Amino acid sequence: MSGVMTETTPDTGGGQNVGGIDNQDWIAFTGVNIPTSGRYLVEYRIATPNDGGKLSLDLNGGATVLGEINIPNTGSFSTYRTVSHEVNISAGTYQFGLYAVTGGFDINWWKITKLY
Numbered sequence: 001m002s003g004v005m006t007e008t009t010p011d012t013g014g015g016q017n018v019g020g021i022d023n024q025d026w027i028a029f030t031g032v033n034i035p036t037s038g039r040y041l042v043e044y045r046i047a048t049p050n051d052g053g054k055l056s057l058d059l060n061g062g063a064t065v066l067g068e069i070n071i072p073n074t075g076s077f078s079t080y081r082t083v084s085h086e087v088n089i090s091a092g093t094y095q096f097g098l099y100a101v102t103g104g105f106d107i108n109w110w111k112i113t114k115l116y
């Protein structure tokens with residue numbers, strides 16, 4: 001990661017969320033295996049009182065940009081919503097990166113689900 005921190009989350013389920021996300025900050029997840037090529041739903045649990053957030057889902061340090069998603073203003077850092085987009089991913093084991101093109105939001109979790 002670069003530029004972020006974890007903090008106690010106000011979201012359902014408790015635990016910690018990632019905060020302090022400014023423009024160009026990122027978090028990466030190494031060794032994520034995608035068993036089959038296809039279309040995937042990627043969901044992000046986010047909260048922000050700010051407009052204009054944008055997140056880029058990348059592979060291998062930004063070598064591949066899978067897609068970008070706008071992060072809506074949820075009203076506060078205590079009001080979480082789940083937003084999603086669909087991306088195509090080829091089978092393989094990757095480092096996934098969540099890159100804040102425009103920061104100002106918090107993330108509690110994200111999830112990848114195979115569609116077809």
Ligand SMILES: [Ca+2]
Pocket residue numbers: 002003004020021022025
């Ligand atoms: Ca930061």
